[in-house]
Amino acid sequence: MRLKSLELIGFKSFVDRTVIHFEEGVTGIVGPNGCGKSNVVDAIRWVMGEMSAKHLRGSDMQDVIFNGSETRQAMGMSQVYLTFDNSDGRAPADFSKYNEIQVGRRLYRSGESEYFINKTPCRLKDIIDLFLGTGVGTKAYSVVEQGMIGSIITAKPEDRRFFLEEAA
Amino acid sequence: MRLKSLELIGFKSFVDRTVIHFEEGVTGIVGPNGCGKSNVVDAIRWVMGEMSAKHLRGSDMQDVIFNGSETRQAMGMSQVYLTFDNSDGRAPADFSKYNEIQVGRRLYRSGESEYFINKTPCRLKDIIDLFLGTGVGTKAYSVVEQGMIGSIITAKPEDRRFFLEEAA
Amino acid sequence: SRKRFRETFDAVNSQFQELFPKLFRGGRAKLVLTDEENLLETGVEIIASPPGKKLQSITLLSGGEKALTAIALIFSIFLIKPSPFCLLDEVDAPLDDANVDRFNDMIRSMIGHSQFILITHNKRTMELADVLYGVTMEEAGASKMVSVRLNQAQEMVGETQTAVA
Amino acid sequence: SRKRFRETFDAVNSQFQELFPKLFRGGRAKLVLTDEENLLETGVEIIASPPGKKLQSITLLSGGEKALTAIALIFSIFLIKPSPFCLLDEVDAPLDDANVDRFNDMIRSMIGHSQFILITHNKRTMELADVLYGVTMEEAGASKMVSVRLNQAQEMVGETQTAVA
Numbered sequence: 013m014r015l016k017s018l019e020l021i022g023f024k025s026f027v028d029r030t031v032i033h034f035e036e037g038v039t040g041i042v043g044p045n046g047c048g049k050s051n052v053v054d055a056i057r058w059v060m061g062e063m064s065a066k067h068l069r070g071s072d073m074q075d076v077i078f079n080g081s082e083t084r085q086a087m088g089m090s091q092v093y094l095t096f097d098n099s100d101g102r103a104p105a106d107f108s109k110y111n112e113i114q115v116g117r118r119l120y121r122s123g124e125s126e127y128f129i130n131k132t133p134c135r136l137k138d139i140i141d142l143f144l145g146t147g148v149g150t151k152a153y154s155v156v157e158q159g160m161i162g163s164i165i166t167a168k169p170e171d172r173r174f175f176l177e178e179a180a
Numbered sequence: 181m182r183l184k185s186l187e188l189i190g191f192k193s194f195v196d197r198t199v200i201h202f203e204e205g206v207t208g209i210v211g212p213n214g215c216g217k218s219n220v221v222d223a224i225r226w227v228m229g230e231m232s233a234k235h236l237r238g239s240d241m242q243d244v245i246f247n248g249s250e251t252r253q254a255m256g257m258s259q260v261y262l263t264f265d266n267s268d269g270r271a272p273a274d275f276s277k278y279n280e281i282q283v284g285r286r287l288y289r290s291g292e293s294e295y296f297i298n299k300t301p302c303r304l305k306d307i308i309d310l311f312l313g314t315g316v317g318t319k320a321y322s323v324v325e326q327g328m329i330g331s332i333i334t335a336k337p338e339d340r341r342f343f344l345e346e347a348a
Numbered sequence: 349s350r351k352r353f354r355e356t357f358d359a360v361n362s363q364f365q366e367l368f369p370k371l372f373r374g375g376r377a378k379l380v381l382t383d384e385e386n387l388l389e390t391g392v393e394i395i396a397s398p399p400g401k402k403l404q405s406i407t408l409l410s411g412g413e414k415a416l417t418a419i420a421l422i423f424s425i426f427l428i429k430p431s432p433f434c435l436l437d438e439v440d441a442p443l444d445d446a447n448v449d450r451f452n453d454m455i456r457s458m459i460g461h462s463q464f465i466l467i468t469h470n471k472r473t474m475e476l477a478d479v480l481y482g483v484t485m486e487e488a489g490a491s492k493m494v495s496v497r498l499n500q501a502q503e504m505v506g507e508t509q510t511a512v513a
Numbered sequence: 514s515r516k517r518f519r520e521t522f523d524a525v526n527s528q529f530q531e532l533f534p535k536l537f538r539g540g541r542a543k544l545v546l547t548d549e550e551n552l553l554e555t556g557v558e559i560i561a562s563p564p565g566k567k568l569q570s571i572t573l574l575s576g577g578e579k580a581l582t583a584i585a586l587i588f589s590i591f592l593i594k595p596s597p598f599c600l601l602d603e604v605d606a607p608l609d610d611a612n613v614d615r616f617n618d619m620i621r622s623m624i625g626h627s628q629f630i631l632i633t634h635n636k637r638t639m640e641l642a643d644v645l646y647g648v649t650m651e652e653a654g655a656s657k658m659v660s661v662r663l664n665q666a667q668e669m670v671g672e673t674q675t676a677v678a
């Protein structure tokens with residue numbers, strides 16, 4: 013299951029529809045402070061089922077919806093779609109026959125959420141289970157956010173065990 | 181009261197006697213990871229009366245004594261001397277006639293400490309009072325250690341007030 | 349005392365509201381007390397928006413924006429109650445080149461007040477220095493310090509380092 | 514379960530003891546359980562000494578040494594239980610050039626296992642990328658992403674940035 017592409021609309025600073033294609037090997041993301049690089053990381057975590065707004069630097073989940081700028085109005089909804097290449101057939105049984113697997117997530121200002129696997133509506137639980145099944149799940153050590161390296165060092169030993177538990 | 185020079189012997193990685201002369205204006209300190217730059221900051225805080233080993237990245241105050249390397253034996257004592265130029269006469273009454281004011285601190289492996297102002301033995305309290313008198317004291321905002329910028333942002337609001345209290 | 353904290357808070361806040369837009373070339377920020385009734389225990393919140401962006405919690409800001417905001421606050425307190433010297437250990441680390449330049453401009457404007465000691469890996473920040481010291485560890489675990497020229501210092505953190513390593 | 518944690522801990526510890534000296538070009542490190550009797554609640558301590566230095570608490574290590582130690586641990590866990598992809602957001606920020614090269618060498622050695630996405634301000638790390646995306650905000654507050662070539666990306670974080678700012 014390797015990453016194929018990511019599509020964001022109205023997610024944090026990505027007000028306009030943005031599509032990124034990932035290569036095999038190494039994809040680099042660069043740019044000045046505050047331009048949106050870490051927001052891409054947040055989008056990937058969010059569409060894979062992140063349930064805590066704090067892990068996305070917000071206080072409410074609505075904080076991920078583009079909230080306006082000097083020149084743009086706030087959006088009413090945030091959408092992210094993440095497409096995986098499944099040619100290695102690693103996806104769990106229900107999905108093993110697909111060449112591609114796309115997970116999608118939408119959040120409306122009203123607080124209403126929608127979830128999709130291959131454009132079919134599903135529950136958040138289905139997305140989380142899909143990833144658990146592939147071993148891809150948002151393991152803390154496979155998405156190393158900005159500042160996480162520091163917190164491994166300053167962590168209390170009892171909190172540090174969490175990283176190992178995720179691999180167990 | 182501007183900084184004139186710093187002398188370290190046996191302080192952390194500065195096993196050999198090292199003297200740094202500070203300019204008016206800007207003094208830059210550069211070098212690779214782990215070579216000793218932040219140890220210089222620790223030395224300045226320590227000789228100005230730092231009482232908490234944790235603020236110097238240690239667990240015991242003995243952690244500031246050079247503890248040996250592949251090629252060198254551990255030292256039995258750590259010494260730091262910091263010399264100020266007092267030509268602006270800002271030092272408190274007792275010292276206002278001096279052109280230079282030197283504070284010194286020694287720590288032995290035994291745990292014994294010695295303190296000096298202009299080579300005269302004194303108590304730690306005398307050093308701390310000297311700096312309080314000049315407004316130079318180890319104000320948190322005048323010695324910005326590595327990582328402190330991050331902790332201002334992540335601090336709870338009740339902890340953040342401390343920076344302002346220091347200026348009050 | 350309550351009165352002194354209030355006076356300090358107001359002075360720093362006023363300075364911060366002026367300094368933030370200077371460092372960010374726009375935008376605005378302010379400090380807010382979490383409990384105006386209880387000045388001895390109140391917390392201090394930071395509200396900030398970089399130029400063109402909407403005012404929101406500082407937690408949503410980027411790594412570099414958070415750092416520059418904290419630098420604006422530190423410098424604001426410093427300008428209200430200057431110390432004779434200011435020691436900064438790698439505060440420019442999260443900043444991109446444009447922000448490093450703004451940070452350096454601000455240091456230049458404050459040199460009249462105080463003596464600065466800057467620890468840095470950044471070649472541009474080194475250019476501010478009147479004197480540069482290079483710290484090395486040729487013998488493992490034993491630090492040495494030598495006076496260096498700007499080009500030597502820049503090489504220390506530049507391409508030649510792999511040759512040394 | 515206790516058994517699974519024990520097995521994972523031992524496997525990661527063994528990998529960490531091998532990886533740390535690779536990343537540091539020497540030295541040694543290991544993980545230690547704070548409470549061997551209570552595997553469900555025990556903490557995990559890190560003991561480390563860079564080459565030539567004496568073994569002591571990691572709190573005394575420098576900013577860059579701490580970062581490289583944490584990277585060694587993250588990669589050790591990753592090698593024991595690889596994910597199909599690994600997303601690293603500015604983990605190279607505190608590293609000097611020599612350590613960035615070592616970090617990059619390690620990434621290269623792991624590319625066979627997994628897909629990497631690296632967010633970085635570092636010109637050398639950019640050289641690892643097979644494809645590079647530049648994120649910009651020409652319109653304040655609105656992000657755009659474009660495919661860029663290596664020299665464009667390096668300019669983005671290099672001298673020309675002040676012109677843009």
Ligand SMILES: Nc1ncnc2c1ncn2[C@@H]1O[C@H](COP(=O)(O)OP(=O)(O)OP(=O)(O)O)[C@@H](O)[C@H]1O
Nearest residue numbers: 024045046047048049050051077078079410411412
């Ligand atoms: N809901 C939102 N609507 C609009 N803008 C947002 C929203 N959430 C966050 N932002 C903006 O996104 C920006 C942060 O972007 P991000 O953290 O991705 O930057 P970055 O490229 O990683 O920068 P750095 O190099 O400093 O880490 C902030 O300026 C923040 O104001």
Ligand SMILES: Nc1ncnc2c1ncn2[C@@H]1O[C@H](COP(=O)(O)OP(=O)(O)OP(=O)(O)O)[C@@H](O)[C@H]1O
Nearest residue numbers: 192213214215216217218219245246247575576577
């Ligand atoms: N008591 C001691 N005896 C010997 N060495 C020590 C002692 N205390 C700390 N050290 C060593 O000093 C080194 C840390 O130095 P320092 O923090 O000054 O590095 P630095 O130059 O600031 O690096 P960076 O750029 O990574 O922040 C560590 O390798 C540590 O092992």
Ligand SMILES: [Mg+2]
Nearest residue numbers: 050158410411
């Ligand atoms: Mg970021």
Ligand SMILES: [Mg+2]
Nearest residue numbers: 218326575576
């Ligand atoms: Mg340091």
